[in-house]
Amino acid sequence: MNRSERFSDTDLCVKCGLCLPHCPTYNKTLDENESPRGRIALIQGWAQGSLAATPELVSHIDNCLLCRSCEAVCPAYVPYGSLVDRFRGETGEVEKTTSARIKSAGIKIALTNKRASRWVERLVEKSGRESKGLLQKTGLLKALGLSEFDAGLPDISTSVRWNDFYPAQGQNERGRVALFLGCTANLLDAETVSSTLLVLNRLGVGVRVPDTQACCGALHHHAGDQASARKLMDRNLAAFNLSDADTVITVASGCGAMLRDYRHLEATADLAKRVKDISQLLAELSWPDGIEFKPLAAKVCVHTPCTLKNVLRAERHGADLLRRIPSLDVASLPNSQRCCGAAGSYMLEHPEMAKDLRDDVLESVTAIKPDFLATSNPGCAVHLRAGFKQRGLGHIEVLHPVTLLARQLVR
Numbered sequence: 001m002n003r004s005e006r007f008s009d010t011d012l013c014v015k016c017g018l019c020l021p022h023c024p025t026y027n028k029t030l031d032e033n034e035s036p037r038g039r040i041a042l043i044q045g046w047a048q049g050s051l052a053a054t055p056e057l058v059s060h061i062d063n064c065l066l067c068r069s070c071e072a073v074c075p076a077y078v079p080y081g082s083l084v085d086r087f088r089g090e091t092g093e094v095e096k097t098t099s100a101r102i103k104s105a106g107i108k109i110a111l112t113n114k115r116a117s118r119w120v121e122r123l124v125e126k127s128g129r130e131s132k133g134l135l136q137k138t139g140l141l142k143a144l145g146l147s148e149f150d151a152g153l154p155d156i157s158t159s160v161r162w163n164d165f166y167p168a169q170g171q172n173e174r175g176r177v178a179l180f181l182g183c184t185a186n187l188l189d190a191e192t193v194s195s196t197l198l199v200l201n202r203l204g205v206g207v208r209v210p211d212t213q214a215c216c217g218a219l220h221h222h223a224g225d226q227a228s229a230r231k232l233m234d235r236n237l238a239a240f241n242l243s244d245a246d247t248v249i250t251v252a253s254g255c256g257a258m259l260r261d262y263r264h265l266e267a268t269a270d271l272a273k274r275v276k277d278i279s280q281l282l283a284e285l286s287w288p289d290g291i292e293f294k295p296l297a298a299k300v301c302v303h304t305p306c307t308l309k310n311v312l313r314a315e316r317h318g319a320d321l322l323r324r325i326p327s328l329d330v331a332s333l334p335n336s337q338r339c340c341g342a343a344g345s346y347m348l349e350h351p352e353m354a355k356d357l358r359d360d361v362l363e364s365v366t367a368i369k370p371d372f373l374a375t376s377n378p379g380c381a382v383h384l385r386a387g388f389k390q391r392g393l394g395h396i397e398v399l400h401p402v403t404l405l406a407r408q409l410v411r
Helices: 008-012 024-029 036-047 055-062 069-073 080-091 098-112 114-124 134-138 147-152 190-202 218-222 226-239 253-260 278-284 306-311 317-322 351-368 378-390 401-408
Strands: 175-180 205-208 247-250 275-277 299-303 329-332 372-375 397-399
Touching: 008 036, 008 080, 024 351, 036 055, 036 080, 055 080, 069 080, 069 306, 080 218, 147 378, 175 190, 175 253, 190 205, 190 278, 190 401, 218 226, 218 253, 247 253, 247 278, 253 275, 253 306, 275 278, 278 317, 278 401, 299 317, 299 351, 317 329, 317 401, 351 378, 372 378, 372 401, 378 397, 397 401
Parallel strands: 175 205, 175 247, 247 275, 299 329, 299 372, 372 397
Antiparallel strands: none
């Protein structure tokens, strides 16, 4: 199959432009090359041989956040995300600066290599707002140009080793699920995982946590490193080939979106069909009697990550769950709010655009004046937390919806 045939689905795009109002980069630049239909036209021209993969052309594709808002409104069902991923896979890192490549490679190694991950966890481990891990104390993160990552780390970061199984509380198990940890569970998301286990067990659900699972592969896949992504995918397919857990739960929407996309990458994989976001599962469960929550006189603003909205299509559940907490005022961001700019490693590789997009979200959040910001993706949490601290708004705590739910659960 030649290149034109491999990218024949670019022909599905009729260039109607319905995607333009929903594209974050187009709305910031008003440049058609930075729009979904413009990028598709560039990929189409390259695939047909009329355009070369110059650094300028590749840069327009690389500037895409892969928020996939365009897919959600496309009347022709153009597989935009898949097209961009395939293009990146064939062109590599032509346009990326040396600094961007180093940052991207460092993040991948730190999060996906088990030995490296354990060292990083120990170096950034801290116990409260006034404490700092060794990397922060030495200033190494800032020296590497990772100030955003440094500022966005949670106030408490403690390394945890998870058990293989967490049994349901009570005499009868009402169901059993498998939990996908992803590569940030220990470093960025330990409280979210603990909260998930607590709530599910209280609802009578047993939770398997396969030890052999790996990173979902999104960082590699979206950067064009298909070989590494495939190795990680194969490990997860084997790890979650379980007979006693029909549903695979994710607490990071970016991981959930990647696992859901396994259906496009592996014809025999049924893992994608079994994936659900934790908020969706909790919303769909039949709750037993006796589950109560302590009142909380506070306001929470619910941020919806792009992957939760555009891929998993589960954006409403987080707010619905939080409304179970008495006295809690639950507010959502405007429907017109676009990507926050985190987008995996995008916030490190494209800091200016990422900050511009984050500023829009922060303006909307500060207008609501919340005590908490609840988001279902750890990358978004890091990015937004750093933004709050830079604005002197560190008192707004950024957490996962299930974490707030668990804190108020009457034990």
